[in-house]
Amino acid sequence: MESPSAPANKPLVPWQRLLLAVSLLTFWNPPITAQFTIVSTIAAEGKDVLLRIRNKPSDVIGYMWYRGEGTHSKRNIGSTAMDLRVYATGPAYSGREKINYDGSLLVKKVTMKDAGYYTVVAYLDDSKKEIGFGRLTVYQPVRVPTLLASNTTVTENKDAVVLTCYTNGISTQWFFNGMGLRLTERMKLSWRNRTLTIDPVRREDAGSYQCEVSNPVSSRESAPIELDVKYE
Numbered sequence: 001m002e003s004p005s006a007p008a009n010k011p012l013v014p015w016q017r018l019l020l021a022v023s024l025l026t027f028w029n030p031p032i033t034a035q036f037t038i039v040s041t042i043a044a045e046g047k048d049v050l051l052r053i054r055n056k057p058s059d060v061i062g063y064m065w066y067r068g069e070g071t072h073s074k075r076n077i078g079s080t081a082m083d084l085r086v087y088a089t090g091p092a093y094s095g096r097e098k099i100n101y102d103g104s105l106l107v108k109k110v111t112m113k114d115a116g117y118y119t120v121v122a123y124l125d126d127s128k129k130e131i132g133f134g135r136l137t138v139y140q141p142v143r144v145p146t147l148l149a150s151n152t153t154v155t156e157n158k159d160a161v162v163l164t165c166y167t168n169g170i171s172t173q174w175f176f177n178g179m180g181l182r183l184t185e186r187m188k189l190s191w192r193n194r195t196l197t198i199d200p201v202r203r204e205d206a207g208s209y210q211c212e213v214s215n216p217v218s219s220r221e222s223a224p225i226e227l228d229v230k231y232e
Contacts, residue, residue: 038118038134043110044217045140051105051118053132059125063103066119067092069133075119077105110138139215142169147211147222156231160199165222167194169213177207203231 034055043049064079066072076090080099087099096108103122107114115138122130145167154161165172172193174181181196183189188197198205206229212221 035132036122036130037132038120040135040137042137042139042216045112045138046109048106048108049110049136051107051134051136053103053120053122056103057122057124057130060103060122061125062123063099064121064123065097065099065105066090066121067116069117069119071119071121071131107136110136112138112140114138137216139170139217140168141218142167142213142215142220144220145169145172145211145213145222147209147225149209149225149227152225153228153230154201156203156229157200159201160197161201161205161227163196163198163209163211163225164191165194165196165211165213167211167213167220169220170215171213173212173214175210175212178210181209201227201229203229205229 036055036057037053039052039054041049041051061083062079062081064071065077067075067077073091075092077092077097078087078089078099080087080101082101085101096110098106098108100106103120105118105120115136117133117135120132120134122132124130145165148164148166150162151159152161163174165174174189174193174196176182181187186198186200186202188199189195190197194211196209206227208224208226210222210224212219214220
């Protein structure tokens with residue numbers, strides 16, 4: 001009786017070659033090139049801000065910056081040539097911008113009008129170019145909030161009180177006797193957390209109330225208000 005032998009390797013038929021090729025393409029991903037871009041930045045109004053670029057090509061010979069998205073000539077801020085150390089300004093230049101030789105853009109004493117998208121073009125030595133985009137967000141420093149109460153002397157289980165925090169901030173937090181306020185079922189926040197209603201008030205609500213307001217660049221606290229609760 002003959003012993004079984006190992007099967008011989010057979011050449012792939014055309015349809016098998018096709019399946020193998022599809023399989024290889026499915027599991028192989030080409031390398032992803034990092035995108036040339038402007039680092040989106042948050043700044044406080046009146047401060048200097050530096051708009052940096054990320055993943056810049058190695059063979060850059062010059063940069064050109066624009067306000068907004070796109071390369072409209074009327075929005076051109078300026079340009080610089082790396083080898084000649086030449087700097088030129090465009091129609092959108094306000095006198096506060098400077099393009100550094102690393103490609104970043106310095107904007108001095110930013111205003112709310114400086115907020116928005118920016119475009120940078122990197123010119124390469126092979127007559128090619130790359131374009132990047134990014135956003136500058138500008139916030140006004142928050143002012144000291146004004147905290148007002150509908151009444152500061154109230155009667156337990158009879159009266160309600162409404163505390164309102166007037167502010168130009170984005171976020172509002174409440175404090176009671178120097179600690180973060182823990183809301184009860186009788187408390188309600190409304191109008192973007194700027195209004196605190198307590199209905200009805202109880203003796204344990206008596207004390208000092210404050211609001212703290214903030215945005216991404218600053219924060220301020222209100223002066224405290226003392227709530228006096230009368231009870232029998």
